[in-house]
Amino acid sequence: MFEEWASYCLSRKGAVKDYPFGLDPLVMKVGGKMFALLSEAGGQVHISLKCEPEMAELLRSQHEAVVPGYHLNKRHWNTVTVNGSLPEEEVRWMIDHSYALVVKSLTKAVRESIG
Template sequence: MTLADFCAHCLSLPQVEETTPFGPDVLVYKVAGKMFALTTPDEYPPSANLKCDPERAIELRDRYEDIQPGYHMNKRHWNTLILESSLPTKLVKELIGHSYQLVVSGLPKKLRETLRSDSQ
């Protein structure tokens, strides 16, 4: 998956905004003000950090060389994916959705319901 495709897929999810709270060099994707993905566009090879269930994070790292513990993040809850690598696009999209859902599941019920109604 290209970096442009990664960014576009993140922005296609309900109520996602692209922000730069760490400066212009880091793109952060948030839902309801909570971060679920980030990337540094000028890095090569391009990579992205995504939230992940801790047990699944370990399983993914063991299975895929291009999934590593989250760079500059809590390594228990974040993975770094090397984009434009051997990772299947379908898997990257699924992991973006997983990260998004982890954040959404932690939101207050009323806010979660608003997100659900926007996605229908």
């Protein structure tokens, strides 16, 4: 399950993996900026994702598996526990949303280099 989510993140254009904090978490970056942090504990995958503040609050209120970002700016990041309570397409949407927010924040030159 962990590898499947890591592969999905890496399938985003220009995405690379990094380990800036040691072996855990696996950090996914685009244009040098983080868009996802993945870890596994107790057989469950946890993915921290950037999110627009209003959407972050809404997702937290709708899903028990979505909580404020662990060790991150809680206004802009959520941590999602992938435990089957959320449809996979919703988790993919959250990953894509995070990726898009980060790409949007990059300089024009960096965005163009990504494609």
